[in-house]
Amino acid sequence: MMMETDRKDGRTPNQPRMLSCSRNILHRAHGSASWSRGETKVLAAVYGPKAGTKKNEDPEKACIEVIWKPKTGQIGKAEKECEMIMKKTIQSICLLTVNPNTTTSVVVQVVNDDGALLPCAINAACAALVDAGIPMKHLAVAICCCVAEEGSVVLDPTKLEEQQMRGFAYLVFPNSALSALPKGSSLVDGEPLEHGIITSVTHGVMSVDEYLRCVGRGRAACAKLSDVLRRSLQKSE
């Protein structure tokens, strides 16, 4: 029998931290949002669409540019990697052919880092894109799942937990669709659309089964999170 890990802040393994999300906080930016999970807080601003694309980018599509600003220190390799992952994630959710030959800049400012930073940033960027009115296919909902030493899956770790766990995975799923169609009609491979993984970044070592369990737990958590997100976005209209 696997023992459930007791977490330092008293949460159960399946319980994510307190979430707070607010939109339209910056007035000069075309869209802005702040997203915080417990102590981790990220501020995202969207400027765009602006005319012209960057060099080496396809002019028949819109171009997305992500600028990641860390809380302290200079921009290094980790920031560039986060920028690249976020850029590719946002490119796959935006409708790039609606505004060709334009650039949309997403600026992400880390206010505080206490674990699960990249998922928080992706959620904030998504809310900011909604606030700016950038056309998207669906929203992206991100979560961090980690694997403890004995193989159990823990959701939304703090920074200390991330370092102590055997491995963790940042997972991004599309948000669940509210649809008038009957339930089984839009299945792909026997799975509904929101079960597909948009982005997955793992650190540390885990077995393939543990990874698939993380994905399963992440999906369930993201389904709940997307309901919360939908309500919060509709409320602040």
Added chain:
Amino acid sequence: MKVWISSKEKKPMGLDQSPNARHSLQSRIPKNCHHWTLTRSEFPAVASSSKTAVNRRPNPRRPPTAYCCREISRLAPPNSPPDPASLVVAIPDSQTRPGARTLEEIQKKVTMGLVDSSGDLSGEMEVDAFRRLFPLRYYERHLAESIRPDGRTLGMARDTTLALGAVSSADGSALTKIGSTTMLAAIKMEVMTPSAESPDEGCIAIEFHMPPICSPIVRPGRPAEAAVVESKRLSDTILRYGRMESLDVQPRTIWLVFCSSGMINLKELALVSGKAAWMAYLDIYCLDADGALFDAALLSAVAAFSHLQIPVVSLNDKGKIVAFTEEGDTVGKLEKEAVNKEKRKLTLGNIPFSLTCALHKKHILADPSSEEESIMETLVTVVMDSSDRLVSFYKPGGALAYTSLVTDCVRLTRQRMKELEKILDEAFSGMEVD
């Protein structure tokens, strides 16, 4: 590219619509013709609008490829299917490849299929031109037959070769080629003072360089974004971490890591506890970027670490570590023994192997080339180690991946891991024989 756009011949050629027109046209044009000839029958849009590209000389300064592409795309709008009536089949001379025969059959089928579908001989386009202008459709035609343009099946990786000891001045080095992608890894060792928190651990600094030689999109000056990202991913994969700090020591960023059970145990790099430890600088140079850069870089790093011979050192009178020389100075120096005479090679734990796959609709293409990577937006890199554990499942954005896809990618990576282990073993047994 052998598409013909007219230059000096005022008289339009090939007006006859007979099936032999193509052959007669080709026989009239000399082999190394630098002029581009266009026939009225080929591009009816040209025939209707008189003052277009028919009699214009190609601009000598503009590269001919760009000119041809632009002219064709202007004449035949990209959205309407051009459906060239026939393709001149360029059968590659690749008889030794396993898929060669099927590839020829496919290209013949493509030719015949196109002739049948459009009744009129409205255009004549070569395979190369179709490949450049409509790359996605070119690939989809091949994927429908479960084969790729270079003759591989969907799950097959390119030929991989490994050469150890490529850089003789380095303590460990390896040159890896996966298809055309070439990576050179070299390790230099230096003695340094370990930090106070980890007095008996060494340190490894990994840097991945993409010099302009590797690809036309990389220019001198700013490092390519891909280089920075690959550098970080390699550091993460090779050195797994418990607690991590980073120091910026100009210009290198050094990661002080604690290795739990990764490939390399940093405690092996210790010399004298608290006073001296090894610092290994691993530099990986990409010499040719043709897709799957991470796979080749990881393989070359692993090979370089396996090939590494730690230099023999000894402690001199002042308590400093110096290089050990066996020149036989007798007086007073006999007590100077090598500090690490027995410990010359690193023992590697679980070795990670990786495979990059490109996803397109329902197809998974293992080990994509740079052309495939640029067309297909979704790339997945799976890294597994020799004890069948998943080190990394890296999928930055792209199309949605379902569980079946995850399991398929993992299965392909396991197959590839067996091939790579064999290649690594062969390279080492070959070296030991020497």
